[in-house]
Amino acid sequence: xxxxxxxxxxxxxxxxxxxxxxxxxxxxxxxxxxxxxxxxxxxxxxxxxxxxxxxxxxxxxxxxxxxxxxxxx
Amino acid sequence: xxxxxxxxxxxxxxxxxxxxxxxxxxxxxxxxxxxxxxxxxxxxxxxxxxxxxxxxxxxxxxxxxxxxxxxxxxxxxxxxxxxxxxxxxxxxxxxxxxxxxxxxxxxxxxxxxxxxxxxxxxxxxxxxxxxxxxxxxxxxxxxxxxxxxxxxxxxxxxxxxxxxxxxxxxxxxxxxxxxxxxxxxxxxxxxxxxxxxxxxxxxxxxxxxxxxxxxxxxxxxxxxxxxxxxxxxxxxxxxxxxxxxxxxxxxxxxxxxxxxxx
Numbered sequence: 001x002x003x004x005x006x007x008x009x010x011x012x013x014x015x016x017x018x019x020x021x022x023x024x025x026x027x028x029x030x031x032x033x034x035x036x037x038x039x040x041x042x043x044x045x046x047x048x049x050x051x052x053x054x055x056x057x058x059x060x061x062x063x064x065x066x067x068x069x070x071x072x073x
Numbered sequence: 074x075x076x077x078x079x080x081x082x083x084x085x086x087x088x089x090x091x092x093x094x095x096x097x098x099x100x101x102x103x104x105x106x107x108x109x110x111x112x113x114x115x116x117x118x119x120x121x122x123x124x125x126x127x128x129x130x131x132x133x134x135x136x137x138x139x140x141x142x143x144x145x146x147x148x149x150x151x152x153x154x155x156x157x158x159x160x161x162x163x164x165x166x167x168x169x170x171x172x173x174x175x176x177x178x179x180x181x182x183x184x185x186x187x188x189x190x191x192x193x194x195x196x197x198x199x200x201x202x203x204x205x206x207x208x209x210x211x212x213x214x215x216x217x218x219x220x221x222x223x224x225x226x227x228x229x230x231x232x233x234x235x236x237x238x239x240x241x242x243x244x245x246x247x248x249x250x251x252x253x254x255x256x257x258x259x260x261x262x263x264x265x266x267x268x269x270x271x272x273x274x275x276x277x278x279x280x281x282x283x284x285x286x287x288x289x290x291x292x293x294x295x296x297x298x299x300x301x302x303x304x305x306x307x308x309x310x311x312x313x314x315x316x317x318x319x320x321x322x323x324x325x326x327x328x329x330x331x332x333x334x335x
Binding site for chain 1: 074079089094
């Protein structure tokens with residue numbers, strides 16, 4: 001599974017970099033995204049779903065850290 | 074795409090119509106802007122900002138103080154050739170964009186060689202001879218182009234996809250008699266009006282390059298910004314059009330005197 005570490009990035013770059021990473025993988029493949037910007041917990045899944053991808057998992061992995069897993073459409 | 078480019082074009086990459094794929098397409102695209110005046114200035118500004126990777130800029134005039142009321146990209150460059158001045162602006166705004174300068178007026182002799190190789194041409198000129206030249210050369214070479222013209226508070230814009238939609242000559246067979254139509258020099262123009270129309274030309278170019286939306290094919294948009302009336306005129310290809318029909322395949326210099334009648 002491809003993994004990108006977006007700790008230190010804020011919106012809209014959290015979504016933009018997620019989108020760039022999604023374009024680099026094949027349909028059906030998974031992408032793991034790690035970030036520490038709180039609003040991205042809502043914004044990234046919503047934007048990713050709006051483009052037709054599936055958000056498989058959203059997990060809080062630290063005090064101010066999250067991990068989401070996306071399956072590319 | 075480099076990290077800096079991801080940041081620079083973030084607002085476009087976010088959009089489903091553009092994305093990374095569309096942005097890469099823009100970076101690989103070539104647009105020729107004929108005229109770096111009132112229409113060309115905003116068009117150049119937004120195409121460079123959007124990251125269209127190669128811009129050709131043609132203009133034989135020098136920047137005059139009377140231009141700066143509307144041609145804001147030329148700030149600080151009085152006396153410089155307008156194409157050169159525009160190149161300076163583009164280089165400062167976006168180093169991703171390569172600029173080729175044509176610091177002279179296009180003529181029947183050079184127009185086909187210049188437009189060839191571009192994906193889209195913008196007609197940002199201010200006279201009928203140039204409009205007919207650009208139309209005829211682009212139709213013969215099969216290059217999409219966007220026409221616009223402005224006077225006072227009014228403007229018109231149409232997009233021509235050769236072989237597919239009505240061309241400028243389908244609508245206007247020849248130029249009006251000299252002196253019958255005032256020029257911007259006589260009639261005046263509001264800078265913001267050319268700003269609107271030149272910006273619309275940039276939007277049309279981006280749509281054509283990305284093959285998105287509905288360009289102004291077989292339509293002419295006429296805008297009156299004094300009353301804010303936007304009127305769309307439906308256009309049809311003229312089967313008798315000498316250029317569109319394929320009858321005329323060469324640019325004959327003698328035809329591009331006053332009336333431009335073929």
